[in-house]
Amino acid sequence: xxxxxxxxxxxxxxxxxxxTLSCRTSQSIDRLLHWYQQKPGQPPRLLIYDISIxxxxxxxxFSGGGSGTDFTLTISSLEPEDFAVYYCQQxxxxxxxxxxxxxxx
Amino acid sequence: xxxxVESGGGLIQPGGSLTxxxxxxxxxxxxxxxxxxxxxPGKGLQYxxxxxxDGSTYYAESVRGRxxxxxxxxxxxxxxxxxxxxxxxxxxxxxxxxxxxxFDIWGQGTRVIVS
Numbered sequence: 001x002x003x004x005x006x007x008x009x010x011x012x013x014x015x016x017x018x019x020t021l022s023c024r025t026s027q028s029i030d031r032l033l034h035w036y037q038q039k040p041g042q043p044p045r046l047l048i049y050d051i052s053i054x055x056x057x058x059x060x061x062f063s064g065g066g067s068g069t070d071f072t073l074t075i076s077s078l079e080p081e082d083f084a085v086y087y088c089q090q091x092x093x094x095x096x097x098x099x100x101x102x103x104x105x
Numbered sequence: 106x107x108x109x110v111e112s113g114g115g116l117i118q119p120g121g122s123l124t125x126x127x128x129x130x131x132x133x134x135x136x137x138x139x140x141x142x143x144x145x146p147g148k149g150l151q152y153x154x155x156x157x158x159d160g161s162t163y164y165a166e167s168v169r170g171r172x173x174x175x176x177x178x179x180x181x182x183x184x185x186x187x188x189x190x191x192x193x194x195x196x197x198x199x200x201x202x203x204x205x206x207x208f209d210i211w212g213q214g215t216r217v218i219v220s
Contacts, residue, residue, distance in 0.1 A: 034207045036150075043199055043211035044150065055209065087150055091206040094163060095140070095152040 002026055002090050006098035014105060019075040021101045023088035028068045032091040035064055035073045038100075039084045047086075048073060078103075107131035107210050109200045114215030121190050125215055127183040127200030135178040138203035141185045143196035144214075151196075154185065155203065168194075190219045 003026040013019055023033070033051050036044035046055040048064035051071060061076040075082055083105055088098040113125040125141070141153040154164045154174040162174050173186040183200055195218050202210040 032206050036208070043214055044208075045211070046207060046209050049205075049207035049209075089150075089208070094165070095142075095155075095208075097150040097152070100149045 002029065002093055002096050004088055004090060004096055004098035006086075006088060006101045008101060009099070010102045010104060012104050013078055015078050015080055017078050019073075019078055019082070019103055021073040021086055021103070023066075023071045023073070023098050025069045025071070025090055029090050029092040033064075033066070033071050034089045034091070036087045036089065037082075037084050038087065044087060075103075080105075107202060109202065109210060109212035111198065111200050111212045111215035114198065114217045116218045116220065117190055119190060119192055119219055121219075122186070122188045123190065123217060125185040125187065125198055125200075125217070127185075127212060129181045129183065129200075129202075132202070133178070134176045134181050134183055139174075139176065139183045140201040140203050140208065141174060141183075142199045142201050142208070142211075143194075143217075144199070145193075145196045148196075153198070156183070187217070190217075192219050195219045 005024045007022045031050045035048040037047050038044040052064045063074045085100045085102050087100050108130045110128045136158050140155040143153050156162050156174045171189045175184045197214040197216050199214045200212040201208045
């Protein structure tokens with residue numbers, strides 16, 4: 001099983017600031033690394049797939065990058081609606097998720 | 106684009122059985138990968154099971170032998186038969202469409218409480 005470790009567990013920032021979320025995998029994976037956003041009481045929403053491709057309707061302030069075992073989700077300038085929990089997920093083998101990063105004000 | 110609506114959750118005693126349904130609209134379940142993903146209260150996301158377009162099925166180790174994923178193409182519906190339920194199966198269960206190896210459409214979820 002490929003284990004995904006996200007850091008930090010909680011990130012406290014203010015609107016307008018830049019957020020950088022990390023996801024490290026226990027073994028090198030190809031391009032199948034994805035990011036999801038989840039707000040309270042809602043299902044997750046696909047943000048980024050294949051490391052860096054924004055899903056339909058996702059604002060350009062969201063970007064993904066990385067390779068091998070180290071990946072990042074960057075939000076260039078936080079909007080109030082961006083405060084949520086973010087999960088990374090790999091699909092090189094059966095799906096596994098990181099434990100999540102809570103982005104809070 | 107597509108919509109997924111889960112149903113069938115509820116309160117069940119340990120050892121009991123429950124069948125979840127996911128009614129799909131906007132696309133056909135027969136030619137796409139479909140998944141069940143769960144989220145225990147206050148916890149993260151956990152893959153449960155998936156069914157490929159060719160009918161192949163796969164399960165997380167924690168549910169293998171107890172859960173069965175299936176689909177009814179005529180009803181465009183995905184199912185998850187859950188037997189021998191345990192307290193640790195308590196979670197919100199999401200029906201999820203998988204496209205090109207990423208989860209692009211999620212249902213609202215159905216809550217299962219084993220107690």
